[in-house]
Amino acid sequence: MTKIDSRSAAKLKTIGFTPLIYCSDNPLFHVSRNVPLVDALSMASDFLFLAKGLTQDAAYARDSDRHAWAAHYLTQMGKALVDDVVKVLEPAPARTQAEPKK
Structure with a gap:
């Protein structure tokens, strides 16, 4: 597993590639980048904590x-x-192919 420097980790942000909650095979929402x-x-x-309480209810x-x-x-949102x-x-x-030699 690759270690990440805590200073550089603080700069990491979501990429916004993950869709969630589909309707007619189209995502209604996605994670913001x-x-x-x-x-x-x-x-x-927070989402998962609330979902846990709601499932108990x-x-x-x-x-x-x-x-x-x-x-x-809420579970779908937390997972996304x-x-x-x-x-x-x-x-x-x-990479699956070797880079061409120069």
Whole structure:
């Protein structure tokens, strides 16, 4: 695993490549680019914390599924943020073809 200098890590930002919540095979939303990774991960943590509470409520609420749907969307949002951060932190894929010699 490649180590990242904490000073350079503070400058890393989301790339905005991750879509979420699809309708008719088209993403309705995507992660915004240029959000500092620390802020994106903090927001993902908040989304997942809220989703956890809503799923507990959904387990006991028999009259409505609104808690479950809210948790579903918050979970998708949290996952998209984490996926976008991972895309920034992953090393670039190795080239499959050798570069031409000069």
